[in-house]
Amino acid sequence: MSTAQATDVLEDMPAFSIDLSVVVPAHNEEQRLGPTLAAITAYLRANESRFGTWEVVVVDDGSTDGTRDLVIAVGVGDDRVRLVAGDRNRGKGHALRLGVLATSGRRVLVTDADLAAPIEELEVLDKALAEGYAAAIGSRAVPGAVIERPQSRTRRLLGRAGNVLIRRTAVPGVRDTQCGFKLYDGDRAREAFAASRLHGWGIDVEILRHFRRSEWPVTEVPVRWAHQPGSKVLPLDYVRTAGELALLRARSVRPADVLAVVVFLLMAVGLYAGRWVDPDHRYLPDSMQDQNQWEWFFAVTAHNVAHLRNPLFTTLQGFPDGVNLMANTVMFGLTVPLTPLTLLVGPAVALALVMTLGLAATAAAWYRLIVRRVVRHRGAAFTGAALAAFAPPMVSHAAAHPNFVVLFVIPLMIERVLRLCTGARVVRDGVVLGLMATYQIFLGEEPLLLASLGMGLFAGAYAVARRDVAKAAWRPLLKGLAVAAAVSLPLVALPLYWQFFGPQSYRNVFHGRFTGNSPLSLLAFAKDSLVAGDEDTATALALNTTEQNAFYGWPLVALAFAIVVRLWEHALVKALGFTAFAAAFLSLGPRFRFPLSHTTAPGPWALFAHLPLFESVIEGRVAMICAPALGLLLAVAIERLARTPHPGNQFLGLTAVAAALIPIVPAPLPAVERAPVPAFITDGAWKSYVHGDETLVPVPLPDSGNAEALHWQTAAHFAFTLPGGYFNGPWGTERIGIYGAKPRFTSAMLRDISFTGVKPTIGDNWRAQARADFAYWQAGVLVLPPQEYQDPLRQTVDKLVGRPGKWVGGVWVWDLHGLHG
Template sequence: MTTVERQPDHTCVVTAEPATTAGQRPPGRLRRIAGPITRAVRPFDIAVVAFFLLAAQLLYVNLWADLAHQYLTDSGGDQNQAEWFIAIAAENVAHLHNPFFTTVQGFPDGVNLMANTVMLGLTVPLTPITLAFGPTMTYALLLTYGLAATGIAWYWVLRRWSVRSRPAAAIGAAVAAFAPPVISHGNAHLNFTALFMIPLIVDRVLCLCRGDRVVRDGVLLGLFTVYQIFIGEEVLLMAAVGMLLFAIAYALADRGRVRDAVKSLGKGLPIALAVALPLVAGPLYFQFFGPGSYTDVPHGPVVNSPLSFLQFSGRALAGDQAIADRFAVNRLEQNAFYGWPLAALALAIAVRLWRRPLVKALVCTAIGGAVLSMGSRIEIPGTGVVVSGPWRLVADLPLFGSVIESRFGMVCAPVLGVLVALAVDRLAATSDLRLKMWGLAAVAAALLPIVPTSYATNVRPPVPDFIAHGTWRQYVDEGQTLVPVPLAHAYTTESQHWQSATRMAFTMPGGYFMAPNGPEHTGGYNPDPRPTYRLLGTVYTSGRVPVIGPQQKAEAEEDLTYWKAGVVVLAPGFNAPPLYETLKQLLGRDGTQVGGVWVWDVNYGTSAARTKEGERLTA
């Protein structure tokens, strides 16, 4: 019996299977399935998988050294936020609550979880781990092995579609998965490091272009897209823009081949859409029209300078955080920083291989993503000249208004990975030993400076005994909230850690999440701030005690009533003294030290308060 196998380089190999002689048992189903797999997987493939796992583990070695106490230094408040999302997803599953909404935070208005980066596609399957070991364990697993899985997925796709050399595919995959912008987001943004579905989506689109099994590939593309939506919609949007840029450029470079691909896509994409829409229609409706939904996020221009593409990121081997900080809004948004050696190498590869339509399309895609990331107004370095950027054309389109422009610089990462893989593949095939040596040396010289270093960590503040030991329950009646001071915000998220560390045992107002603000319901990074929320936040950031008069006291009473507050809690920490003095004046009395925090019992008139007061009088 003969079989025909299609190889990654699109050649066909005819193999013969030995006939079964009389008395011999035919191979079992497991053997028939495992046989092609074991023949396809080679020791080098296993070594590549091990390399990506080890590399990711080394990046997060400081975090794994002590999960209970270490916190990624450059994550700001985003690690606490990510762990909170992980914890709330697990609790919703465990208690069969609505997975798209909660009032545990942001009380009483709540949080539209679908409109936030809860990443249900990752957090829900890992619920058993979260419940058993805590959200920090899940957080570390997703950061570490999401990054490794992305490298493995790109290796498989590059080997399947672009190059014959396995080492070339491995190097290209490493560039794509461990690119400086990805490493920057690796400080906390799970949705920008667990990118393993994007290569698989690209693979299915390419399969549809080939047109061999349109129905199967269309169904898989639809399912893969749905899963990516539940990991990160913003990443999917950027990937879609990148693939569109690539498709347009490739169509112009090789019109004959594109005609056949368009016919196959015309059959397969409707199938993918028919599969995906019924699965995501409800969740997306809830995201955009349900409670807690919002419109665009007015974050102001966050763009890449043309010079930022030539710089080294702060986490790179040749990087300097002080220099990198001048080119990015923060250390989680270093969305370019590929370094001038890699840019020079990419230019040399493009010139050398320019005749190939694939290279032309890749270069156009990289340029398109880079220019989009520069925003609506692009300043030409050293000239003072400002030109209009293409972002102006898409800024007002649906979804784009909520995207940080500079993140489109990440489109360049897989493009550079493919270009490097093509170059190494060409070098591996040449018989000119001198050319091979010099070429590989140039590749090494371009990549070595951007090799990432391990993430720094610091010791995170412990959960106060008042919270950890459940003492707060003596002050909070059913249906009431614990009000932490300062209330959770983008710049202070410790109270989110209190919640995630105690399995969402208490409810609180405030929070660090995307929510509607103002009468137009524009997106903000916290709930629509009430007067006391805003006042305490100002004290926290400034360290100054404001003038407290009758109006502020009345607003505080009204806000505490709105929040159904049972107790106000202030933990020692940054600017705690001015916060204490502000609360003392707002509430008209000193706080009581209990379990390592200052407490103001505001639960007067409730059954719990009457019980505590009776016990005090009896004593």
Template sequence: MDIRTSDSAVSAGSGAVDLTVVVPAYNEERRLRPTLDAIRDHLRANPERWGTWELIVVDDGSSDRTAAVAADAAADEPRIQVVTGGGNRGKGHALRQGVLASHGRRVLLTDADLATPIEELELLDRQLSEQSEQSEQSEQSEQSEQSEQSERSWRSWRSERSGGESGGGGAAIGSRAHPDASIEVRQLAVREWLGRLGNQLIQRVAVAGIADTQCGFKLLDGEQARAAFADSRLDGWGIDVEILRFFRRSGWPVTEVPVRWAHQPGSKVRPLDYGRVLLELVRLRTRGGRTRTVVSAGARTNLAVAGLFLLASFLLYKNLWADLDGAYLADAGSDQNQWQWFFAVTADNVVHLRNPLFTTVQNFPDGVNLMANTVMLGLSVPLAPVTLFLGPSVTWAVVLTFGLAATAYAWYWLFARQLVDNRRAAALGGALAAFAPPMISHANAHPNFLVLFMIPVIIDRALRLCDPENDKVVRDGLLLGLFATYQIFLGEEPLLLAVMGTLLFALSYAWVRRDLARAVVRPLLRGVGLALLVCLPLVAFPLGWQFFGPQSYHSVLHGDNAGNSPLAFVEYAGRSLFGDDATADPLAMNRTEQNAFYGWPLIALAVGIVVWLWRLAVVRALAFTAAGAALLSLGQRIRIPGTDVVLPGPWRILAHQPLFESVIESRVAMICAPALGALIALAVARLPAGIGSVSGSVFGAGTGAGTGTESADRRRHRTVALLAVGAALLPIVPTPIPVRERLEIPRFFTAKMYSGYVAKGESVVPVPLPSPGDAEALHWQAETGFGFSVPGGYFNGPYGDDRTGIYGAPPRHTSNLLRDVRYNGQVPEIGANWRAQARADLAFWRAGVLVLVPQPNDGALYATVEKLLERPGKRVGGVWIWDLPPRKG
């Protein structure tokens, strides 16, 4: 540690400093000097009030000119010191350096952004004085005599210097969470919400009763502060909690004081830093080196795993979180607009007590069967308050980020409970099951295939029913029914795929272990029967509405070439670390359907694990499950790469069966993700026991346990094996999902100008109509409160007399015409027949106004509509409109 100070600075241990201000700084080149000047000017302005003082700036290994800025300030003011300590170690390390270098009878900790103004020091100082006075009065009541020297306490010293005002011990925290605090500039609503959630978790785990542990404006008794920081261990954000815990254990008072606070641009604190605080707290040690029992060892591991999964998920979506209102996932197509519309329309239906299974605000006037679409009522309903108060873009980010992390944790929990005892191995398997390339492909646009946290829970309950000694079959069967019911309201197709994967595993395991299969048949059938008795009555009406209600359909057409190419399994996905779009795109339907792409190293590793652990029945069952799912995912016709040979695929048996006829067969390969995760977990869990104990292992033959040389060989083999696992997984590590800038909503909609042109029972007709290829109109609706309906849209609905499922509304002549002009830019010849057809279509849509927003080929679209309606448009609110006369009748 390097401390630079002027000759006039107070020497250590002199005891002549009334107040020390400690400012930790990391890459604060722009904000630091104004902060230092403000603190200096405030303390200089009232020397009688603040007495002698020092200001310590701790540079935490900044890569910019932070240290130079601090040094310049020190050159201008002798009482400013600069402490440097090498590389970037974290805020906790910086605070520890600053406090241990301090000499003040009181120590103020403040962040470099000065979000709490230095003037608020007065409030904290007064509170500390009151605490000290109360403490001293208590001590005096217990002691009859004190010497004159012992009576010279903090309070009496402060009284001499500031006209009778008392000084104090303990800690006073500047709190922005206090009911009387004044928030002058607020953070984004989602940051506040996540911050409050994080602080509540911290309170439950470590420091109860303190609402704002992380606010960076604290005044501490100097001797107590130096004792607490000398005892501290954490280098990160968690040090605030560690210090407050020390004060609490020592019996020193800690009080929150309401202060003024303003969010500062460029803040180093992020909402997920509260998660990092929790992870740091589980590593706290006592002086004797024993682990402090904040939570149990298993709970600490679970918390750490959950935190890592949440951090990984947040990093995956960091570009989305950086601009929730303006960021759009680059590969989402129209799906992000569709999903945010689903969340918003569900919240709107809930708050207005409408039927959550149907709406006419899209595809007007026919409407949309919401149960027949993937609205995820299991999340969109409970998250309706988030959608209503923070907006559908926040709900979208929350569902993706927390849903992915929850799914990874659920797989980890299942593997740790049912498969392996090694929790690190279970965590690695869970990470692969949730973050595998097919899952990340759907992370671009399909939360129903990403948020699968109920699937492991359902599998666990089914496995419990397979325990011959289970005496709680009734309970487990009832819970299985409730869990399956909830999953139906999260996603039916993922549940169907999970059932397929579970059947593949169960059949293969039963073939290998016929003795066990015979023993579990009765309790399993009994439990499943009870589950059906619970589930079917609960879902009867919603499923009846889905399959037989208004706008229902019986299947969805995906074409005959929706299967995977065999090459897809050995290539890398576009969002994998070693992948690229040029290689992946030709092998998939689109970037949200890269349903294989596990990469050849992982496939090779999986084969090696199966050979190595073939003696285990579970390994053979997992191998059959993965291989069977991969084969089914190739579709009805399997083209052999590099040849003209086309073979019939086993999917032909299922392709036209009820339920399966709507499944995109390439998605069956997603079953391989948890199967491969389980194989990895099994393999890694056995490495600490010595891989050499397995004769003929692909990781290296061993000689068994015994001598020290053998032990060293095993360690080398284990290291090589772990490196092989890492080498297989590294290429498919997902990269952050890219975003693009979202299109701005025209003022015509944000200012609700449409209300003057649309009567009750009429619709706004965008030009061209919204469709699966361009669903921006759904964004307008979701963000402006569904004040208008639109024809067309992006949803699944019926087409024709046989009610075959299609994407979007059944096309009409005018909608086709406008779509063609939008994409080819050519204005067609418009005659009487086209005008008559337009009048008929507009009447069907009950059009109140046509709206043309700025877009490619909008000139050709304007000319086409002008010819169809035989009159020019009017410019209103940044768009062209054609107001239509009220409908008769």
């Protein structure tokens, strides 16, 4: 039915006032309709003191039997029974639309022609509307419902499968959308049915979605129900309904939402544009050695999966001790399922794709959360989500750390926690939350820990501001969290045991004494900000280019402060403001330096610094919690500005927003030509030097300062093994986590020369130690690529080996076979 036709029907409605309209769709119902109409009219006549004036509208959906004549005959005896005839059979949805739009009742009951739910159940639905609901669904699926005569087993299974599909794709939270016994507020029902388009069963979902979008409250009421023989529902109808629901879902997507996702994707592509020019041969210098490491993580996971090896451990680097991959951020949640892609296009392209799509997906997930839970203004939601995903600290990590870029699960978890607080479906939402937490553990444990800290700060502040809400929410929340833990812990028990107690596990990672943020870094601008970027200041205030964990800029900090002051009466604003302030304060670390001085003082992070898990966190990263908190604050403020009737205030407010955001708009990440893999590797010349279980030993050995050899190894498809490497592993009797393999005399000496160019005096003791180290590494060949201090390194290795190296395939090579002879 077109909009014009719907309008015509509305104009043709009776002008008199009706308290209750009953709509009965019918197609070839001659046998069952007579008793149904008799039951309905008898009940309404007997209860006119309660339900008032009434009408019954029967819609003939193109019947070929005597349905139409039966209704006309009943109507002769009681003109309150009316017939609306369709031109042909179009489906239950079309019939309901015709019938509802032909009513004028203050309330509208729709019921099937078989009256599976007795008309007497109208009483409980009417009571629900009297309590303020806009629609009451007679439900077979909520506690208290009575099934007097069940369907056949086959039909029950089909019905349950269809209902699961409906609930998951269209109307979450409603258990029984398809029961044909519903009571609506009349005006709202006519508005919803006039806007509907579906002809089949899917119209029930379409109408409920209209009520949900309009924020009209809907409830499910338990009723008595009995299956009636002669059902018109066929198995093929379930397939048709699934198609209608897919169409309904596609139609429900707003163009503004699609545009937001597209723009997020374009922003992510623009950020990585330099690398996408040629992913295999471009490198992000701001990542330092992390791009080599992450490509290796992608490649080694694919290699292990393809060869059916343990994905949690490898000796391909760090030989002979190996690497505990679960104790490193390998992101199994992506590297394992993307194994075919990595094998097909290579780890460089796979990593670039994950970081680009992951960043866009994270922004889209924040946008979804903000639209659903914070503001409905799409522009406000877009701005807030863009800040949450593309804030300066996020862009800093975008150069090197996909585990801090691919965060789309975090907003989904936050929304699920908010659902738990309502107490509606605690067990189901707890199970889903547990599965989400499990997946996030395999994407990144540190982001999950920081997100949990941020949610804890927000929850505490909101509970203080809204004690009534907290009082109602804490029981279902704790129950849901317990369910989530019960689901998640068995799934992650073995991997976590391997991480903390398996081979090459470590207790915690020591990052240094001052890894918190300087207070000035919270107000300064990051290196990669397009307009206000300040490389010298950022370099002086941050650990390195990948750890610019604050740098929100003073205009944004000032705007956030102004928003909190102006909207302080709102509990949400109070909680967000506290979360941002507390996270920024904690990020100062266990000890911090006062700006422009050498004076230090105890920092707030000292409360967490020695707690399990927290002791491995780079505390400056806690300031990343501020990004979504500031994004949500900004979304609230922009929506408030959009609603203000004063153009002057709106102009000033939006100008302030622009002044805060424009200086921190990120510039595309710089990309350079990648150092080529030596021909010695690509041509396979190394194969004549490495036999059996022997290793190829780069000079110096790969570590966090120079991991180019990992790129050699992935280019050779892991055909050789490396000692040393760039990973987290244990050191010392206390098993403190360090970056790279445990240093040996020879590896430490070669590393020092590569940094300083200073040659030590090589005596018999050094040569003996070197030979012991070569034996420990099972070294077959030493390989020195061109580099800054190539000559001191080459001369030193000549003395350690006792013979000069050879220039082969663009590198210096020392064959170690026969060295012990």
